[in-house]
Amino acid sequence: MQKLSDRTAGFTDSVIRRMTRISDQYGAVNLSQGFPDFDPPKEILDRLKEVAYQDFHQYSITWGAQNFREALAAKQSGPMGHDIDPNSEIVVTCGSTEAMMAAMMTVANPGDKVIVFSPFYENYGADAILSGAEPIYVPLHPPLFKFNPEELEAAFAQNPKALILCNPSNPCGKVFTLEELTYIADLAKKYDVYVIADEVYEHIVYAPHKHTYISSLPGMWERTISCSSLSKTYSITGWRLGYIIASPEIVDVARKVHDFLTVGAAAPLQEAVIPGLKFGQEYYDELLLKYTRKRDLFLKGLDDIGLIHTVPEGAYYVMIDIRDFHYESDLEFCEVLAKEVGVGAVPGSSFFKEPVNHLIRFHFAKKDETLFHALDRLSRIKEKIPVKSRFL
Template structure:
């Protein structure tokens, strides 16, 4: 019998996206897979309608249309103060997922090691394995999801070439403080390593938390490869527009990897998205206000039911403690939740390297308050799952 890839046998399919299929199977309200359920901003849709008739409809430049890259660099400079050359330090990708995969493939060799904070977005471990690298997991410890400096330093001492840093962090909603990031920066400088950042939730932040761009810290621009996407900021997860930014040398490698992975992101969608990249500050202020309202509404509902959770400082996710229900298997809890309570969630064990079954992840990216109220109403029946 023909032997198949060893790498592809060492991880499962996406548990998050599997839970969306479970929701469909049971007719459950999907609070598992984190995508907004409302339309993108009207100016982007109007521009997309024009592009449908006018084009472009053929390949853009492999690493992104010129006007898209320029608008992207202008936006990044406005919010971070960082200047990137649109002609040598940017690659536009098919979503943040490809951005991360291309960045890891361009950075590490087979046999290298990559540090990953745990809990972590499930793709990171698979990205490292598919690159032939060995992940080293560094725990973020509840309730604040703080890291131990010596444990992080030990990961680099053990040979980690890069750290994957998700900030704001999925699934915990943690926003790393500037002080924490400076500690990471000092260790990265000590070991002359890379940090590959995932900043897709940079504009979904709750006061008093503040997002700090890691690459903007003193001396970190040359050590940082930024991965990001437009998906969450503009509610266009299906457009699959992501990007990588960084110093010219690693970005040259990222561009080559990207070229042979997907050739290029969709040209018509890049053209339409330029409008969004040039929105003023009022758009991002309104976005933050809307998500703050949704978070407060949803967390108030959890409070009313006596459910314990970690209050997110960013993202639109919340980890809820299910230990009181007596389950040894959080995945089975999520299956029962979908079937009997008609609500979809992601088992927390899929995010932790450590043995952990006390949490589920829910999201509140719903544009209609009534949907979140419906979710809380359904959760009010969760006691039927009590063991």
């Protein structure tokens, strides 16, 4: 038999999704893969029930149903500071995962370089490699996950085609400041680089931090590909509805890539979610209030247990420092945690290019009772997982 493709030789299956399977295997509370255990808004569910008996079961327009794109454009135009044209500046995709892959393939040719901040959502490096591009990793330095301006400009000086920006950031919960975004934007313009912005947590940003769309900065609309999804905002991760918003020149190419990747997103689900796209600001205020409460609840519980952790500025992830347990492998620690303690987590090494093995990631997008249950189990973590001798 001939040798198979070498494209995937440098990466494994998704560690995040693997940890869900391990959590299920041991009956652990799954705080690994970031999906909620509460229902989407009632208005969306009610419309879904109606749509099941209406004529939305065949292909919609490849790049998204007309009314979906119009509703999305109306929702995003104000916050993004641009009067978005639903007919030339939107591509509806199968989740933000496809949006990011389509954006990468729209921008990058084989052999191009792409800047990726580390830590990063695990798909980014794989997206670059599958596109034939070479990632240039730039560290975000803990505990505040700031980039070093000199290190970032040194990466830009290598003549990359694009930079991937996750804001708010998964896994570390960083929200890039206006000053940081302006610095990135200035470098992008100076070195003629595109920015692929993953903004899926745009509505989950904790006070006093604020989310700024980098596309809204001077001179950035033409060189930014804004990617997002409805998964986190409306608690519908399984619906796989995402989108690209960009200039007509970029969208024209992205539509071609999208067409041959997936043809189109699910037509019934595009129709069913439109009531959500038409929610007023009060919905997003309540969403943020809900997640602020969950963050405070979960972080207090971790403090009471004595676990060292980050304080997320956005998104719904927290990273735990496990150095006191003296495990050389964070993956082994997470497997023991699921089996012996009954809580699922993601090893931090899956997010870092650097050799980081002392962090694990929890998420708190769960009902309060689920979080209390997880914290109750974690309260016995030091009994269930003996500290390894550092001399072994």
